[in-house]
Amino acid sequence: MKLPIYMDNHATTPLDPRVLDAMLPYLKDDFGNAASRNHVFGWKAEAGVEAARKHVAALIGADPKEIVFTSGATESDNLAIKGVIDFYRAKGDHIVTLKTEHKAVLDSCKRLERMRQERIDELKMLRLGELTGRDVTAEEVATLEIKHDLEKDEQLQRWISKVQTGARVTYLDVKKDGLVDLEQLKAAITDKTVLVSIMLANNEIGTVQPVAEIGAICRERGVLFHCDAVQGLGKVPFDVNAAKADLVSITAHKMYGPKGVGALYVRRKPRVRIAPIIDGGGHERGMRSGTLNVAAIVGFGKAAELARLEMADEAKRLEKLRTRLLNGLKSKLDMLVVNGSMETRLPGNLNVSFAYVEGEALMMAIKDVAVSSGSACTSASLEPSYVLRACGVDEDMAHSSIRFGLGRFNTEEEVDYVIDLMARSVGRLREMSPLYEMAKEGIDLKSIAWTAH
């Protein structure tokens, strides 16, 4: 067994050697531009891209013509959300999504909200200018809008109804296990809703959403369904038709392919349209301009092929490893809590809070093992994981969480090593923890007036 051990396969996965082998010719002799129509270099590159497109499509039960290559799932999420809002504006401007979505989805939505708000603020300035008969600055709006009761101003409300930028967004809560509440989803869809964006599987707690039910609701209500399928593909079955998905974000580097390449599935029947967010030479049927990253796309195709062929066996193996890990930890440690559901969960995911121990300190203790934590200390912000918080996990327990992401190349031996190391490290840190001592003495930690800082 070799150290360090990589057990952070939700962050990224290692490149499968078979993927690398498939890519190499395109990094050497077959370097052509897939858009070069008039020579053999171009044709070879194009053939590589088109073969990859077939494999990516086959993984999700799509037609190759429905695959748009992108630079990764962040771009795919941006393109799906902003592209739909831009194209379907005449129909509506409302999005429904989950509080536990990836930042690529949430921050795309937030930007659209901000754009709409900025436009409204401009209109308020103009309207106040009319009402006061003088030039009103942005700083004055807050006070003047109350004075002039803009909320009831019909002229302004008429203008706002004509706003052509941005969107309105509903962020749905999730249940304790991370699952969407389908009744809440139905209730959130209005006649202005054009898009529902809900992920296949969560990147922190591995919750697998009931995408078929979500897709059916969306289809029935006539709204588009975008699914960020990044974490689930190659781990759990997913088919665009079973899920009635209209747009699907995919990335190669979470399924043993290279980084910096992904795709957006865009349904053709019934046809879904999106406005591009990158303008240029009109590649990818005008939806995503830019010279294709041929070698990476070829690797993506190989990774998708392997994922499709090996998923069933791999999922079983990962689930067995995961069970071994959880049982091992439970047998050696008390006071640990699994975050998320054990029923609808990615096979390789385990997210555990080790009470009274802080996640970053724990990661420092197990420095030969790469995992991640929902602790604030591991992020730039001081807030612990928003995903865990949305699932109702207390802040202190969110600070104590560790995410294990088992993948294709992890072994039983590695799992056993990690169990042992975790048990020792948690034990050592608990001996150092005032909270553990107090809990052992039977002191209710919630009864203490802590000094928040």
Place this chain on the structure above:
Amino acid sequence: MAYSEKVIEHYENPKNVGTLDKEDPNVGTGLVGAPACGDVMRLQLKISDEGVIQDAKFKTFGCGSAIASSSLVTEWVKGKTVDQAGTISNKEIAKELSLPPVKIHCSVLAEDAIKAAIEDFKKKKAARGR
């Protein structure tokens, strides 16, 4: 994030981890921070009647920098008078451990812990005096 050597040294070999008898009239206990914020420090000082710190113990729930900050101050305060210990500032702690900006709050907490422990001791002493 990369940790400084001193943080790693204190984290791997923390000095003075433990518990003093909080009922002892010569022991001052400072408990600062909050579990919800991800760090809680408990610093205990055994202080002679002359006001000299004879022993110091800590327990900390928090990241490596928080553990290192508390370990460091237990070493610094030993042998100091209460007044001297009370002047230890978070800046000195942060500098000694080369804490990055996002970890400054760990050193602030350690300073607060010293002050809280001294405060507790003084309160006990005043109560005794009455």
